[in-house]
Amino acid sequence: MAPARYLLWMVLTGLSLAQVSSEFVTADIRRAGSRLACLCGSCKNSVGDCAMLGCHYSLPARQKIASLQAQGATDDAIIDSFVREKGKVALVVPPVEGFFGLAWWMPVVVMGLGLALVYWFIQRMSKPAPVAPVEQRVLDRYKESIEKDLASLEE
Amino acid sequence: MENIGALSLFLALCLSVYAILGSLTGKWRGNNFLIVSAERAVLAVWGLLTFASGMLVYALLTDDFRYAYVASHSSKTMPSIYKFAAWWGGQEGSLLLWTWILSSYSAVVVWQNRRKYRAMMPYVTAIISVTQAFFLILITVPLTPFEVLAVGKEITTVPDGRGLNPLLQYWSMAIHPPTLYLGYVGFVVPFAFAMASLITRAPGDSWIHTTRRWTLVTWMFQSAGILLGAGWAYAVLGWGGYWGWDPVENASLLPWITATAFLHSVMMQEKKGMMKVWNMVLVAATYLLCIFGTFLTRSGVVSSVHAFAQSPIGAYFVTFIVIELAAVTYLILDRLEFLKSESQLESVVSRESSFLFNNLILLASCFSILWGTLFPVISEAVTGEKISVDAPFFNRVNVPIGLFLLFLTGVGPLIAWRRSSIESLKKAFLWPLAGMAVSMGILFALGIRHIFALMSFGLCVFVTWTILSEFYKGAAAISSKSGQNLVAAMVELTHRNTRRYGGYIVHVAIVIMFIGFTGAAFNKDATVEVKEGGKFHLGGYDMTLTKINSGQNDHYRYVSADIAVHVNGSQVATLRPEQRRYTTGDGSSEVAIRRRLNEDLYLNFAGMANEDKAVIQAYVFPLVSWIWIGFAALLGGTIICLIPSKIRYSFPKTQVLGQVVKEGQPVGPR
Secondary structure (H helix, E strand, C coil), X not given: CCHHHHHHHHHHHHHCCCCCHHHHCCHHHHHHHCCEECCCCCCXXXXXXXXXXXXXXXXHHHHHHHHHHHCCCCHHHHHHHHHHHHCHHHECCCCCCHHHHHXXXXXXXXXXXXXXXXXXXXXXXXXXXXXXXXXXXXXXXXXHHHHHXXXXXXX | CCCHHHHHHHHHHHHHHHHHHHHHHHHHHCCHHHHHHHHHHHHHHHHHHHHHHHHHHHHXXXXXXXXXXXXXXXXXXXXXXXXXXXXXXXXXXXXXXXXXXXXXXXXXXXXXXXXXXXXXXXXXXXXXXXXXXXXXXXHHXXXXXXXXXXXXXXXXXXXXXXXXXXXXXXXXXXXXXXXXXHHHHHCXXXXXXHHHHHHHCCCCCHHHHHHHHHHHHHXXXXXXXXXXXXXXXXXXXXXXXXXXXXXXXXXXXXXXXXXXXXXXXXXXXXXXXXXXXXXXXXXXXXXXXXXXXXXXXXXXXXXXXXXXXXXXXXXXXXXXXXXXXXXXXXXXXXXXXXXXXXXXXXXXXXXXXXXXXXXHHHHHHHHHHHHHHHHHHHHHHHHCCCCCCCXXXXXXXXXXXXHHHHHHHHHHHHCCCCCCCHHHHHHHHHHHHHHHHHHHHHHHHCCCCCHHHHXXXXXXXXXXXXXXXXXXXXXXXXXXXXXXXXXXXXXXXXXXXXXXXXXXXXXXXXXXXXXXXXXXHHCEEEEEEECCCCEEEECCEEEEXXXXXXXXXXXXXXXXXXXXXXXXXEEEEEECCEEEXXXXXXXXXXXXXXXXXXEEEEEEEEEEEECCEEEEEEEEEECCXXXXXXXXXXXXXXXXXXXXXXXXXXXXXXXXXXECCCCCCCCCCC
């Protein structure tokens, strides 16, 4: 290999990603990782799904999951370990507890309120509004207009 | 000379303020001279902003690195097209583009309506100019694109600029921001007309007729902008995602959803004189969500991958949004009497009701996305603890909502206006539902067990059936009368009522896109390390890395891999994914994609594991091409909606005169 090309190889290799995070992604790691947020700041994926090789968060997180699984830890224990270390931000979705549960409940509540609003609207709009008596001459004028229109249609 | 662009912006700001004051004072004092001069100020603002934009583009194209903006977002080695695109590649320039597009829309509005809506136009001019002035303040005071580099008191220049982020150097990214902005900004016009009609209590719904076309055009641009962004993410980011529920992506979707709701519910107002308050709320919400979206994109209030365009201008936006929200709320509440409904809902089983449910579901989706986007901020403010709300949350909440919306897309056309009988419903729904059940059964038998995927495919069949039957029924009637063949009759049918049948084509486009979205349930991926001559396998593909290439040019160094792709032993393609390292130090991936209707094979050169081993990420994305086909169909359908119908339809509203009473009979509600 020519020296210049060799140098280029070295530079590119250095700049590229020496580790392959995916070699750690077994089905078990993906399952546990799918409950943990990738906190790299560049994606909104889970540790199990993050596709960035050498991601500064998901790669060590996967290594940690693999290590805990090797020690026989359950998925819940692994998740708890991440939460203890990072806080609830480590979870990919908010937990259904306390204030955080609002994240899940609010869309349901709003949908329910919306349905109630639609029901109220339908009830209200289905009742004809009170109408005032109309004079016979007004009706006659409309009838005459309809007759004219119908006559012109027949022509 | 260096300050002439900044001077143009300052003059434009002064003229915008004049346009606000002149049009309002002219209206209140009955001074037509002032009104017309305010409208001319709007035209002058466009001229000044065009000049300022031209100055910035000229500076970018000529590598004038005395400007901080040019030095930060362009470089000598960048191709001219990307130097031009650097206009919106940074914060200041993109806000200038926003403002320039708004001034262009304003000029068109003023010119188009120079003899129409004279009572309303001063308010329209003032309302648009308020938004114009706000953005001009941003690019005049905190974020001017014409800041010059200075050392001591001397203007200086740098040898070369930093260049545009390589991720942005892609053809769809060159047109994605302007297209999206054409959508965002365009919603200012319907908003201005709606508010002006409230202020003036203009009789009738004339503002709707004026702005429906605007809304449709801007909706089309926004759809195009969103999908171009999705296409960019798919082809550039290297892992094949086209939608990541990033806050900035969500911000573009929110006004699109409310605008979609408006485009449906406005038919209720046109045909029945109903839902007037609701339509006002939707128009205002769409406009405010556009401003809110720009705020999210620009302020950095939530963390986003769109970090290349953040700055501390959040306070300006929050103040503006709060003031506008208060003004709109006051105006709508104060004019409730003016917005009273003109007719009644005759049955729950009616087209009118289906529109109500359509709007409810759209708004529920909008709320859940907004809520999920802001929840980390709200949660931290309330509990002091950070929380993640990532893609799985949005998928879990929005997939069921999306499927229900798809169902309604099929239901709507089958239900008659006013009321539908049980018999007619049975007749209309029997075959589409049977088609849906059969298709789901076949897919289940073929081994598909993903429940949402089954439902989605089934609903796609249901909706397609209902829409095609609408086309068939109409075309068959025309064909039997005119003797035209069925295809010609369908063209004739569409031409007779472009709005209705163009709308159906848009619905078909949505179905096609749903097919594409559903394919994601069956994605496959593998990441491998391979040497030259190494083989790997994914899905139905056997791949061989035949050669690793490397080299460099003026802009970047690259390393790429030639990969022979075999299916059933036959070579079907050679793909060459590439990784680049730009002279600026940034890196990017040039993925290689073999696109087919059934699935895409997507290869990303992720890097070198060591001197002779390449790391290749391979993906199979089933049905993803259907999203882009659906996008084309959506554009086609929207353009058809914009073509005037051959037959001019009018929608006489039911008019209740009163009731004839006999002597002694009580008068009141039945």
